[in-house]
Amino acid sequence: MRISADRERCIGSGMCALVAPDLFDQDENDGRVRLLAPKLHSGLSAAREAVDACPAMALEIDESRD
Numbered sequence: 001m002r003i004s005a006d007r008e009r010c011i012g013s014g015m016c017a018l019v020a021p022d023l024f025d026q027d028e029n030d031g032r033v034r035l036l037a038p039k040l041h042s043g044l045s046a047a048r049e050a051v052d053a054c055p056a057m058a059l060e061i062d063e064s065r066d
């Protein structure tokens with residue numbers, strides 16, 4: 001399972017880093033999302049919460065990929 005973040009869409013709201021700090025951080029220069037763990041081994045519920053919380057719809061979980 002993988003998670004992806006579209007930095008072009010990201011508006012730097014920081015919701016993802018707030019709800020799933022193990023998976024996301026914000027770039028210290030532009031405030032946009034930084035993916036800490038593209039391969040999702042655990043924390044699926046936190047990842048789903050972040051996807052739902054993102055106001056820019058910049059996050060996606062691909063459950064078909066390892």
Ligand code: SF4
Pocket residue numbers: 005009010011012013014015016017024026031032033053054055056057058059
């Ligand atoms: S929640 Fe969405 S818009 Fe906000 S920082 Fe994360 S990816 Fe960017």
